[in-house]
Amino acid sequence: xxxxxxxxxxxxxxxxxxxxxxxxxxxxxxxxxxxxxxxxxxxxxxxxxxxxxxxxxxxxxxxxxxxxxxxxxxxxxxxxxxxxxxxxxxxxxxxxxxxxxxxxxxxxxxxxxxxxxxxxxxxxxxxxxxxxxxxxxxxxxxxxxxxxxxxxxxxxxxxxxxxxxxxxxxxxxxxxxxxxxxxxxxxxxxxxxxxxxxxxxxxxxxxxxxxxxxxxxxxxxxxxxxxxxxxx
Numbered sequence: 001x002x003x004x005x006x007x008x009x010x011x012x013x014x015x016x017x018x019x020x021x022x023x024x025x026x027x028x029x030x031x032x033x034x035x036x037x038x039x040x041x042x043x044x045x046x047x048x049x050x051x052x053x054x055x056x057x058x059x060x061x062x063x064x065x066x067x068x069x070x071x072x073x074x075x076x077x078x079x080x081x082x083x084x085x086x087x088x089x090x091x092x093x094x095x096x097x098x099x100x101x102x103x104x105x106x107x108x109x110x111x112x113x114x115x116x117x118x119x120x121x122x123x124x125x126x127x128x129x130x131x132x133x134x135x136x137x138x139x140x141x142x143x144x145x146x147x148x149x150x151x152x153x154x155x156x157x158x159x160x161x162x163x164x165x166x167x168x169x170x171x172x173x174x175x176x177x178x179x180x181x182x183x184x185x186x187x188x189x190x191x192x193x194x195x196x197x198x199x200x201x202x203x204x205x206x207x208x209x210x211x212x213x214x215x216x217x218x219x220x221x222x223x224x225x226x227x228x229x230x231x232x
């Protein structure tokens with residue numbers, strides 16, 4: 001697969017909110033607001049109905065409330081990878097139906113790991129309504145691209161808050177997911193995903209401390225945010 005050595009400038013995400021558990025490979029809006037002074041929207045006070053359509057940025061065709069990754073380009077692959085993470089968190093939160101998400105985003109030959117990202121939650125609806133998990137993709141770096149396949153590294157922050165404990169509690173996790181995609185039937189389809197924790201930026205109240213992890217991939221990223229990565 002051809003290696004992509006081109007670098008594009010970084011632009012902050014501006015699209016609508018996102019959602020998914022950290023174990024699937026990303027990380028969330030609530031934490032971003034805490035760490036970056038409120039740059040992202042917080043989770044809703046009440047969960048929307050599973051079939052509530054999410055707003056789509058201009059340029060993203062929708063099917064069953066899910067963006068269709070139909071741009072055959074580097075930016076299109078990056079958009080598909082980011083939205084796969086967004087969809088995963090929303091499915092886990094019970095705000096996006098798992099079946100339609102899998103139909104639109106997964107390839108027929110997708111690995112079990114990729115399928116697990118869009119697996120329906122097993123927790124009761126009442127329990128899901130007392131918790132919020134949100135995801136903000138902050139970076140997309142295309143690691144390989146040959147027109148028929150693409151490998152995209154998505155870095156982001158996920159946050160969870162819960163009313164299940166005696167006091168409302170919140171946790172945040174920074175992580176990265178490597179998403180492998182194939183171009184088929186006029187769109188990008190996810191075939192695999194791997195997950196790794198970090199890297200972690202320094203907290204806002206520790207501005208003079210060192211961050212943790214290797215941020216070299218930031219210099220290969222495309223612009224990002226339902227996410228939409230514009231063409232260069």
